[in-house]
Amino acid sequence: MHPPLFGGVNAAILTALKPDLSPDLDRMAAHARWLLANGCNGLGMLGTTGEANSLGLFERKAVLEGLIARGIPAAKLMPGTGCSNLSDTVELTLHARAQGCRGVLVLPPFYYKAPSDDGLFAYFSEVVNRVGGGIALYLYHFPQQSAVPFTLDLIGRLLKAFPGAIQGVKDSSGDYANMKAMVDAFAADGFEVYSGSDEYLQRILADGGAGCITAASNANSHWGGIVYAKRTGAEADAAQAMLTATRKAATSVPLISGLREIIARSTGDDGWRTIRPPHLPLNAAQGDAIWAAWDAAGALPLPGLTQAKAAE
Template identity: 85%
Template sequence: MKNALFGGVNAAVLTAMKPDLSPDPARMAGHAKWLLANGCNGLGVLGTTGEANSFGLHERKAILEGLIAHGVPAATMMPGTGCASLTDTVELTLHAKAQGCRGVLLLPPFYYKAPSDDGLFAYFSEVIQRTGGGIPLYLYNFPQQSAIPFSIDLIGRLLKAYPGVVKGSKDSSGDYANMKAMVDNFAADGFEVYSGSDEYLQRILAEGGAGCITAASNGNSHWGGIVYAKRTGPEADAAQAMLTATRKAAVSVPLIPGLREIIARSTGDEGWRTIRPPHLPLTAAQGDAIWAAWGAAGALPLPGFAAAKAAE
């Protein structure tokens, strides 16, 4: 897909925290800059991997502002702004717009289960009307977490009613057929489809998708960048195999603390293990296991890390 706003590899960025569990934008910004220098085209901040729903509104605003203050360009970031509350979603979306972000990622209103498509259409219509439609919205399809899928019919209704505002989707369902259906039905109209699963990057690009927004990109973005640049051929195929292997390694333990462990061991910064309950850090055995799995895949040390440390 040409001219996608976030086309390419986007890391679902981990949120750094201080020992008291407060956000640490300075440490997070350092990681974000490393990602942008090592294969990432953009950054999905304050999503599932970033533990957005463990933070309050003021904290989420402070994280975004802090990243910008520490030199992460607002235009590279797609913050998650979807909340269970309509007014919270509107407030965070307007805040992201005011900071200069080019798009936001919206979960559906996830507390009440099994809403109708009519109810979801009404919710997103209110969000669009109250935010003035001045910032592109990306739909976050993650039914395993939200329990609310976005149907093809609902997406079609939103695109017809609000052309150019509902700009795309991150599909973390793991159902490739669903991702392809989005591409087949809407990509010709400029709808950007991003895989939430690393193993589908090469495939979704070939189908006309825009790229990926993934958790494992916190450590495997180097190879994602190769896939996005090359698309096909031996180098792209080998890089895609690495994405698939590292994704498998990442989900061999609880995903978010596992990725924190990889970054902590790679940087020597134990602070990356700090995580808000109900999540917990890995046990020592789990930490050894995921480190070994990434090493067995050939992904360690993380490419570009030594150069980044030397530049500090």
């Protein structure tokens, strides 16, 4: 069985923005380089944390092309390509394949609520057939956000109908029992299960999962890298405790805004606070609170971040 394509720690990377709210590719690429040098094996870009659904189709393509043009290896990137319609999903997936990406993360069609498994099977059948192979599809299970879950039965049907096309899943439900059920049902056949929650990294690796794709990895990837490398023992346990503490700190305020605040304060770069509406930057009290929470966890200063930015 081949090793997982994105095995390890993958940051759901923030999308840097300019004052006019257009993507800031230089700032984002610098952050990507730091992540890949500090514990990340790959980058899940243009997902929830990357505000993909606040960006237009042309902008999403430009962000992917811009990172690659700035030296971020396409093989390290897993762009989100799932949209609420079939045509855009296929177009973004084909674009990612053309840029040399090995896999994409695909939301279900999320506008219409409570679709049947038959309806979702028909949708993903169209995606697979229209894409035609050459790039791995990863399902994005985030029912709290999309309101459209992937059931075990649906995953099993897709794997049977399209062997080799559906490579894995990111489970952001926060329900470890569901993650474990996916591992137990499908991992033996090479299906890659990634936790979307930092607190489960050590556990899912022990149970046969592939790793994680998480928002907090934007700032805690140093410790995620230790967990992935060591797996067990005192050092791994301490690093996992740090992942759990920083995840709790990150979710104590609006998550995307909070991570932007941590990066902004760590680098001295106020531009990281820029965010697209309807999201808003943190207010001063919220910013002080999340900074204090990360500090209390012992996670500050972020290893190598200030120095890395100063050297740009």
